[in-house]
Amino acid sequence: MNIVWEIIVSALVLFGSLFLLGAAVGIIRFPDTYCRMHALGKGSTMGIICLMLAAFIYFLWSGVDVCIQSLLALFFIAISSPIGGHMIAKAAYHYGVPLWKGSVRDDLLEDCEFISEDKAEF
DSSP, rough: HHHHHHHHHHHHHHHHHHHHHHHHHHHOOOOSSSHHHHHHHHHHHHHHHHHHHHHHHHHHHHHHHHHHHHHHHHHHHHHHEEEEEEHHHHHHTTTOOOOOOOSSSOOOOHHHHHHHHHHHHH
């Protein structure tokens, strides 16, 4: 393997690890469920994408036939992780998990009141 590709793979592994570390610290340090979901959704997605891309490049230049599985894992995680995080946060909001009492603007409150008024008519 060429030294340039080894540096690229090492940099991707390092960046992926840093993104995953940031996601873990965000889960521990952020004040409410929604901030934690944001840290987890963004950080873990970017971290796994960097690690899968590093695995793809490494296996591509090593001559192993695993590189296609790395690309498929990268693709499915890149699509499903942000959508899953959004759905979990939306479900938490509709179940009434409280927002952080800091400087949070609740844009969905008006929409939910409008929906509850429509349901009351039926």
